[in-house]
Amino acid sequence: MIMVLKKESTSTQVDHLISWLKGQGLEVHIFPGDKGTVLGLIGDKKKIDIELLAGLEIVEAVRDVTEPFKQCNRRFCPEDTVISVGNAKIGGGHFALIAGPCSVENEEQILQVARQVKAGGAELLRGGAFKPRTSPYDFQGLGAEGIRLLLQAKRESGLPIVTEIMNINALELFAEVDVIQVGARNMQNFDLLKELGKTSKPILLKRGLANTLKELLMSAEYIMSEGNQNVILCERGIRTFDTYARNTLDLTAVPMLHELSHLPVVVDPSHATGKAGLVPPMAMAAVACGADGVMVEVHNDPLHALCDGAQSLDPEQFADLAKKIRALRSVI
Amino acid sequence: MIMVLKKESTSTQVDHLISWLKGQGLEVHIFPGDKGTVLGLIGDKKKIDIELLAGLEIVEAVRDVTEPFKQCNRRFCPEDTVISVGNAKIGGGHFALIAGPCSVENEEQILQVARQVKAGGAELLRGGAFKPRTSPYDFQGLGAEGIRLLLQAKRESGLPIVTEIMNINALELFAEVDVIQVGARNMQNFDLLKELGKTSKPILLKRGLANTLKELLMSAEYIMSEGNQNVILCERGIRTFDTYARNTLDLTAVPMLHELSHLPVVVDPSHATGKAGLVPPMAMAAVACGADGVMVEVHNDPLHALCDGAQSLDPEQFADLAKKIRALRSVI
Amino acid sequence: MIMVLKKESTSTQVDHLISWLKGQGLEVHIFPGDKGTVLGLIGDKKKIDIELLAGLEIVEAVRDVTEPFKQCNRRFCPEDTVISVGNAKIGGGHFALIAGPCSVENEEQILQVARQVKAGGAELLRGGAFKPRTSPYDFQGLGAEGIRLLLQAKRESGLPIVTEIMNINALELFAEVDVIQVGARNMQNFDLLKELGKTSKPILLKRGLANTLKELLMSAEYIMSEGNQNVILCERGIRTFDTYARNTLDLTAVPMLHELSHLPVVVDPSHATGKAGLVPPMAMAAVACGADGVMVEVHNDPLHALCDGAQSLDPEQFADLAKKIRALRSVI
Amino acid sequence: MIMVLKKESTSTQVDHLISWLKGQGLEVHIFPGDKGTVLGLIGDKKKIDIELLAGLEIVEAVRDVTEPFKQCNRRFCPEDTVISVGNAKIGGGHFALIAGPCSVENEEQILQVARQVKAGGAELLRGGAFKPRTSPYDFQGLGAEGIRLLLQAKRESGLPIVTEIMNINALELFAEVDVIQVGARNMQNFDLLKELGKTSKPILLKRGLANTLKELLMSAEYIMSEGNQNVILCERGIRTFDTYARNTLDLTAVPMLHELSHLPVVVDPSHATGKAGLVPPMAMAAVACGADGVMVEVHNDPLHALCDGAQSLDPEQFADLAKKIRALRSVI
Secondary structure (H helix, E strand, C coil), rough: CCCEECCCHHHHHHHHHHHHHHCCCEEEEEEEECCCCCEEEEEEHHHCCCCHHCCCCCCCEEEECCCCCCCCCCCCCCCCEEEEECHHHEEECCEEEEEEEEECCHHHHHHHHHHHHHHHCCCCCCCCCCCCCEEEEEEECCHHHHHHCCCCCCCHCCEEEEECCCHHHHHHHHCCCCCEEEHHHHCCCCHHHHHHCCCCCCEECCCCCCHHHHHHCCCCCCHHHCCCCEEEEEEECCCCCCCCCCEEEECCCHHHHHHHHHEEEEEEEHHHHHHHHHHHHHHHHHHCCCCCEEEECCCCCCHHHCCCCCEECCHHHHHHHHHHHHHHHCCC | EEEEEEECCCCCHHHHHHHHHCCCCEEEECCCCCCCEEEEEEECCCHHHHHHCCCCCCEEEECCCCCCCCCCCCEEEEEECCEEEEEEEEECCEEEEEEECCEECCHHHHHHHHHHHHHHHHEEEEEEEECCCCCCCCCCCCCCHHHHHHHHHHHHHCEEEEEEEEEEHHHHHHHCCCCEEECCHCCCCHHHHHHHHHCCCCCCECCCCCCHHHHHHHHHHHHCCCCCCCCCCEEECCCCCCCCCCCCCCCCHHHHHHHECCCCCEEEEEHHHHHHHHHHHHHHHHHCCCCCCEEEECCCCHHHHHHHHCCCCCCHHHHHHHHHHHHHHHHC | EEEEEECCCCHHHHHHHHHHHHHHCCCEEHHHHHHCEEEEECHHHHHCCCHHHHHHCEEEEEEEECCCCCCCEEEEEEEECCCCEEEEEECEECEEEEECEEECCCCHHHHHHHHHHHHHCCEEEECEEEEEEECCCCCCCCCHHHHHHHHHHHHHHCEEEEEECCCCHHHHHCCCEEEEEEEEHHHHCCHHHHHCCCCCCEEEECCCCCHHEEEEEEHHHHHHHHCCCCCCEEEEEECCCCCCCCCCCCCCCCHHHHHHHEEEEEEEEEHCCCCHHHHHHHHHHHHHCCCEEEEHHHHHCCHHHHHCCCCCEHHHHHHHHHHHHHHHHHHH | EEEEECCCHHHHHHHHHHHHHHHHCCCCEEEECCCEEEEEECHHHCCCHHHHHCCCCCEEEEEECCCCCCCCCCCCCCCCEEEECCCCCCCCEEEEEEEEECCEEEEEEHHHHHHHHHHCCCEEEECCCCCCCCCCCCCCCCHHHHHHHHHHHHHHHHHCCEEEECCEEEEEEHCCCCCEEHHHHHHHCCCHHHEEEEEEEEHHHHCCCCCHHHHHHHHHHHHHHHCCEEEEEEEEEEECCCCCCCEECCCCCCCCCCCCCCEEECCCCCCCCCCCCCHHHHHHHHHHCCEEEEEEEEECHHHHHHCCCCEEEEEEHHHHHHHHHHHEEEEE
């Protein structure tokens, strides 16, 4: 860690700070200069509060030259992590298409969509049983019954399933779920992350709407530091000033996360854009910049079918996209 | 709810949509026009998915003309809510100063700060026992022991206490806590909000870093819809492109929330700005635009004292600010 | 235009407003309803100030159901615009690679890079002569001399050139420039746009750092409404909270702009990301989601060459990217 | 300037970089360390491109320890700048109320508003003659005729006037204007800033919608570096994800700018919030956190008067606000 002290600091202030730092068990290297003193600190920084140091009157800047993430850091583990789920693999050159409805609505719907996305080329089935909704008055998902229907669809289709957890107390319902999703709003629900870190299930961790890549990786680190190395990162759009699409899909996150971490990175263009017409081009773009998987919403609803719109693709649109993605992957 | 249909919609498409909407139990009023048809929908919109409708190919726009928040809505309850905590009152013309350290560190610290902020003019004592930290390797708070020390400080100082909950399974530890804080990262941890709605304790609900005012009010609604009407809203800065201060304190939220809702609104300039020097002017500004309370960090730490910086005020700075706030409130 | 009036408006207020609107020459259609009256307005809205109307106390909402952009609007001109520059074409299925150094530095540099990017597959040469810099103390470009050197490079290489204008009074220097660039900071320099609208040169209009797609299209409209239809839109990253890359490349803008407008859309991944390593994957992603061109920085500088970093690609990296883009375009 | 080199850099790479830096005329101090080498650079950094250096493969980070702003920097000029305009003074403890209509509409309007705001307590009259509008089809202001009417209002009321310039070629029309405003969209129109720097008139420089405080100060520096020290900074809201108010008023900018610079800081709550009801509380908040002036829109329009809404205050509301501001200033 590098601390740049202000030029106008008195030597008493500097000495006082240095002896305090040493008292915290840190090794302090001093580089005097005509623009102010620079301190190089070596040792266990967990004991000190960097924000506090940065706010001290005599401190110009503090820069941590080591990354705060360890287990998910590519520097410490250069090999790509490959997550195996059923017959599918994600990461390290393996690609997975994850598809299914936003919410599980009933038996007929989920079984039919499962068959359709499998036929179209999906490797995993997604579907929401517990739905985080902004309003307490909106539909909150089928809950335990939704999980039961997803497991039935898994048995019938052979597709492994991905579904979201919102409350750690519901964990036992997820015993046969293949991949547990943590939604954007829970990306920093640290107690939930810690508990999931005690399982061995793959966790699909969605980036929060206003979270940096560093924060996403630190949340992965919460899971990994408890022992579960099976984390899949998911970019699903961030919140910006623009309002044409629902959120701003930050695809540059894909190569940046690959540079910073060995974990696989999946992209969800359906939630990011909120418009079916934007899903295929953005799914293609995600593949072109190196995503290890794409997660898209697919429906079988007659109202959708009639109007050919909304956030979800219909089964034919999905099969067409899956074909294009395979062609694209053959050239990159 | 108003739906504006695209001019180029065919009458078959429009009829199909109208009959579907009626099938969902909605009353549909049709306003044909040369720019396209406008539909007015009346009835229980919980059954339908507005985002889905907005995404249909023939739909230009959907606008919900009723607010989604009910119990926190000033239209339905014009009287200001007043929250009573010990001898303090917040809202409806009553103002409270909430002060204390970021984290409870040890018995001596919290007892001393409690005495000092009481002497300086605080009505409530704040202090973190469970600390949400971006990194799993950072100090996570004293936990249950922190709560125990806060309760000791409460008994000795007579000040009611405010502290944060991160996990609903810890709720029983908060039995004697006066105000339970929900932090910015948990603002949309809906299962936590629902459980807190089953208690009768005042809840201080912090706005998330990227959450709109509507979303903040909907989260208050999660608590209130379960029966707990004692919600205090808290503006603590939002995340924007600017990086001089830690976050961007959105003070316009204060009069806007007062217009939209009858709930009291408190401002936390310490977390928003991250710099002690900015806390007094922004606390004054918060009072000037109508905040019902201000929450500031106060420390008693010799390192702080030495360097006269960091995010927290020292006890003298706090007492000085409290005096200025009283003078300001006397003229507004 | 649709105006939704508040339910609590009195009939006197509503009548007063309606007669004022009629006095402005608008046709007013009235749709009374139990949730409040809706007014449909037809006529020339240029005479009235929509923001003023939206702010009136009795007005719940105003929604303009017609798009504000006319000449760039795909609805009014469904055919893709194709811009021809020398032998290159941009738009309507034609793709162009634009490459060159950030700044023109000297004769040797620009002539060498021109040769190299032509050999690598570029259709146009870019280079900055007038450089918008945040600081007055930073290098501001070679100015008129830079233009002269670019024209020399054009003659020697045969590549048409793209370079930025910052001041309308410099327009005569651009007589032989093929494409005039308007930088992100000048996207809403309306007087500059109007003057460029009086020329017939292709204008490459970069999106401002905090501008919506609607604003970008309205700025194109400023150029087109003066008679110049040759506008190329350019996405180059927006400003958000995240700081890993320099800006957040908003690739979803590509299919959205194509839906809204017939103008070609080019992407600049070099300025958006600020890191050479991110340029190839984001250029590929831009092509995959339908960009009509990609603009990349290429240098010939030994310091760059040594360190293999920075924002610019070297000539070999560029040639490699150009080859990959051709392969990608063959499958989409 | 501090450069932190990556630990894995080879000594050949480091030596090569150091000799290149020395070749640029910089003094290079080398601090080897076990976490990588740190270089301290002293000399004229205008010759080198910091972004380029930061992007080099062997560079971990570059940090400029000197501020890039010189003439506006409080470190180099601790005394507050006081701008005198007619009888009004702004800065250094002097406060000015600036009021008037958004646009000059006609003689009767501007003369009447001038009388009203003077009676209400304004020290300066504002009014738009050249209006930057997103759409070329919207009202663009009265132009030269608007300036003429403002000067008439100045003569009749005795109030100095503030009005916006959009094009440097219009400068001669501003000969008798007291304060020239540079709008948010032109904050980085560097050629315009340079030309205004050659005049001696006070310049009211509005912060761009997505500009950092550093960028605002650098734009002030463009004016000052040409010789004009009379710059007034203006916070008028930034663009964020929230949409309840038009923009997010960043009041923390007031004390931050005062810390960084000696220039006066004015706040415009009318444009920031877009709603008349929010203008008084936010004007009060601006005063409470130390603003040197407040600029508010005041109208005399019967439609406004009828409906009691919109962005502008009416003359009575303005007079009431002026009185409250005086009371507030008496206690701070």
